[in-house]
Amino acid sequence: MKYNVKSMSDDELHKALEAEKVLMRQYDINQQCRKIALNSMYGSLGNEYSRWFDVELAEAITLSGQLSIQWIANMLNRLLNRLLKTTGVDYVIASDTDSVYLRLGTLVDKSFKGEREPNAVVDFLDKFCQRVLQPMIEKEFKVLAETLNAYENKMVMDREVIAQAGVWTAKKRYMLSVWDAEGVRYKTPKFKIMGMETARSSTPAYVRKALKTAIEMVLVRDEPTLQAFVKTTQAEFKTLSVEDIASPRSVSEMEKWRSSGTIYKKATPIAVKAAMLYNHLLVKHKLQRKYRAIGEGEKMKFIYLKSPNPLQDTVIGFPVSLPKEFGLERYVNRDLQFNKTFLEPLRAITDAVGWSPEERASLDSLFA
Numbered sequence: 001m002k003y004n005v006k007s008m009s010d011d012e013l014h015k016a017l018e019a020e021k022v023l024m025r026q027y028d029i030n031q032q033c034r035k036i037a038l039n040s041m042y043g044s045l046g047n048e049y050s051r052w053f054d055v056e057l058a059e060a061i062t063l064s065g066q067l068s069i070q071w072i073a074n075m076l077n078r079l080l081n082r083l084l085k086t087t088g089v090d091y092v093i094a095s096d097t098d099s100v101y102l103r104l105g106t107l108v109d110k111s112f113k114g115e116r117e118p119n120a121v122v123d124f125l126d127k128f129c130q131r132v133l134q135p136m137i138e139k140e141f142k143v144l145a146e147t148l149n150a151y152e153n154k155m156v157m158d159r160e161v162i163a164q165a166g167v168w169t170a171k172k173r174y175m176l177s178v179w180d181a182e183g184v185r186y187k188t189p190k191f192k193i194m195g196m197e198t199a200r201s202s203t204p205a206y207v208r209k210a211l212k213t214a215i216e217m218v219l220v221r222d223e224p225t226l227q228a229f230v231k232t233t234q235a236e237f238k239t240l241s242v243e244d245i246a247s248p249r250s251v252s253e254m255e256k257w258r259s260s261g262t263i264y265k266k267a268t269p270i271a272v273k274a275a276m277l278y279n280h281l282l283v284k285h286k287l288q289r290k291y292r293a294i295g296e297g298e299k300m301k302f303i304y305l306k307s308p309n310p311l312q313d314t315v316i317g318f319p320v321s322l323p324k325e326f327g328l329e330r331y332v333n334r335d336l337q338f339n340k341t342f343l344e345p346l347r348a349i350t351d352a353v354g355w356s357p358e359e360r361a362s363l364d365s366l367f368a
Contacts, residue, residue, distance in 0.1 A: 046058035064148075072100060073095055079136055084106050104125060111124060122179045126162060161181045163177055164177045169349055170348075174194055175192065204341055206240060206244055214226060214349075223356070226350070237337075237338050238334050238338075242322050246302060247340075248300075249274075249301070263277060277311060277316055278317045281326050282323075285325050304337050304340065305328060305333055306332070309328060
């Protein structure tokens with residue numbers, strides 16, 4: 001919507017913007033509902049118990065999607081190699097079910113000399129997408145439709161984000177420093193993080209927040225800044241309560257893994273093991289009336305223990321808090337818990353960019 005800001009009071013402008021936000025949410029919900037319905041239809045085609053079951057149609061959907069993405073990725077690489085006078089360079093750095101990600105740093109380098117103002121670069125790339133890439137994509141999808149003898153071209157792709165930096169650690173696991181998202185320009189970059197532990201409920205809340213900050217540092221800061229943050233975070237982590245740093249999980253199939261002689265069977269999942277050990281200690285210390293046991297399908301938390309300890313095991317679970325009567329709090333292995341919940345996920349990211357989350361020891365440091 002367009003507004004004549006000069007003729008509107010602050011209150012009128014605020015109400016207009018709030019109304020627009022509501023409308024945008026309604027449109028977003030609408031498109032999400034349509035997307036889910038379409039995905040459900042595809043699922044029905046591949047489900048042998050559905051009345052619409054047809055393996056050939058289900059395969060046609062997945063294969064045509066793969067062909068479309070690969071087709072447009074090849075055409076984009078061909079175009080960019082021609083425009084930038086390169087040979088065999090792969091400018092498509094990643095692709096997904098319905099998207100491709102282009103590396104346009106070479107184009108920016110050739111078009112800008114000296115200092116680059118972020119908004120000027122984003123404006124340039126936005127126009128390049130509109131005037132060069134978008135027409136080419138539309139043309140090539142029509143060619144693909146004609147090649148496949150389709151009754152009509154239904155493939156449409158629009159520019160989504162313009163990002164300054166990005167890191168991919170695996171399929172559907174990436175992070176971007178975004179300056180523009182579908183035409184919405186930001187004063188400072190917004191961070192798009194997909195598939196990482198920052199969004200997983202199985203990661204402690206404190207760690208999710210710290211990982212998000214660390215990821216942002218990887219994208220826009222430098223290695224020493226990240227290492228200093230990791231050091232500070234680890235020091236703070238050691239001061240937090242057991243409940244704040246324990247890993248949330250839900251437990252299932254407890255009966256399957258139960259053993260009358262050893263409490264749990266070999267290869268029992270760690271969360272199930274932790275829950276069984278907690279329930280065992282409740283009975284051992286006669287605390288069933290004071291604390292509730294962990295039941296099948298319930299949410300709980302678990303934390304690693306140092307060895308040796310009175311439990312003679314490596315982990316313990318609890319529903320809300322770790323009972324003092326167990327006498328295990330001083331055996332909590334905070335270093336291992338920090339490594340498992342924070343450092344390991346972060347290393348997957350820093351390895352991709354050749355960084356280390358912790359300062360590396362060197363011979364020079366020994367003689368400093």
